[in-house]
Amino acid sequence: MSVTDLPTHVASLAERWAQFKLDNPKSRIRDAAQQLGTSEAELLATQCSGQPDAAVVRLTTDFANLLGQVPALGRVMALTRNDSVVHERKGAYEKVSVKGPMGLVLGEDIDLRLFMSHWQFGFAVTENDRRSLQFFTQDGEAVHKIYLTEDSNAAAYNELVSHFRAPEQAPELTTLPAPEPAAETPDADIDVAGFRDAWRALTDTHDFFGMLRQFSVSRTQALRLGPPELVQRLDNTAIVRGLEAAAASGLNIMLFVASRGCIQIHTGPVQRLVTAGPWFNVLDPEFNLHLKLGDVAETWLVKKPTTEGLVHSLELYDAQGRNLLLFFGKRKPGIPEQDAWRELVTGL
Structure with missing residues (x-):
């Protein structure tokens, strides 16, 4: 699927993101989303062509079972961030458990507390030969990313992506506004x-x-x-x-x-x-x-x-x-x- 085959507003977003990357080659996707008035997840979705060589593959929302397969990837880099701090840790996912809205990863290196009610979208992303699994909230903000390293099991990654590939690979993404923060009690x-x-x-x-x-x-x-x-x-x-x-x-x-x-x-x-x-x-x-x-x-x-x-x-x-x-x-x-x-x- 080429840009010209996309719905007009999606094609426009894909083109604006492509131009932004040309103008700002060192900029991160989070910055691009803010500058373009959209979300990271919506930008990634524009690259979901459904073709075998697609740079982005939409994943199913079976995140509990997907996370259970991540230990097979071996040594990876886990990334969690907010607007002001980025935390990157290399290691293996160990002792992964998800029970209802809560999840845990309790390895010596990768140590996570997961709040699954905020996990709405997932993608497998290939960018400049760097492969990752990326997860987002209902409004398209990143909650967690898992990057392969030179020591990762690439075959296990390919198998995971194939298994959890969503049937629908549409380039459009329907997001919802972020929940309003609760008002502070006087x-x-x-x-x-x-x-x-x-x-x-x-x-x-x-x-x-x-x-x-x-x-x-x-x-x-x-x-x-x-x-x-x-x-x-x-x-x-x-x-x-x-x-x-x-x-x-x-x-x-x-x-x-x-x-x-x-x-x-x-x-x-x-x-x-x-x-x-x-x-x-x-x-x-x-x-x-x-x-x-x-x-x-x-x-x-x-x-x-x-x-x-x-x-x-x-x-x-x-x-x-x-x-x-x-x-x-x-x-x-x-x-x-x-x-x-x-x-x-x-x-x-």
Whole structure:
């Protein structure tokens, strides 16, 4: 199928994207979608010709079974991002499970929490001989991508794409608007004293989000209204200083980055830190992080009580109150936090 065979509005989008790539050869598809007033998924769909050599193949929405086949690909690169942070981790998908709306990948290298209600579209994409599986929300925003590496099992990838190829390979995609974020409850309507007492009484970090729902408190509102001894606003260079300190000490840390449908976690050291233009980067062989520092509007040191003592984290938010990144010391449930991490983060 050529561009001239496409419906007019799809052909126009395909042509505008082609021209955009010519004019901006180093630009990413996320930037192209924003500039062209569309979504990544809609751009990819324009390349679904249904031909054997198509650059993009639409996949079925049987994502649970598809993800169950990803371990066969071997060593890949997992990518999860939001507008301001990109998290890339190499490794194998291990211990994959999807039960209803929740999914887990619990490998030593690839560590994910999946929120399947946001997974609406999937594509297999070939671009400049780089092959990937890419997944999107109902409005066409990327939730997670899986790229083959030089060590991946290409035959297993081809078999997966063939098995999960959607019967319909139309170049048009019907998207729906993103859900409107819930309105924040006015501070005056919050039981602040009760909320602070509940925070102080926590015994597990995983109970924190249930507590927010219980008191109808947003994430950044919780930081503003939380117990003064357990939350502290820091300047927005704290993340740079924290990562520099971690790199200098070789400390094992945890970095969480979320899209709407996936939280991706790096556990281990960081080594090579590089600033390039607006981006602060970790550029290690197995792990890359790209943070647009100018988007960080709020940085908080947060302490959560557990049965093993306090757990400290650094939390970054943008001007809309969206979480960009969470920074912890390496820790397993039932094991106290590292003293070295606690010294590092409280020193910021």
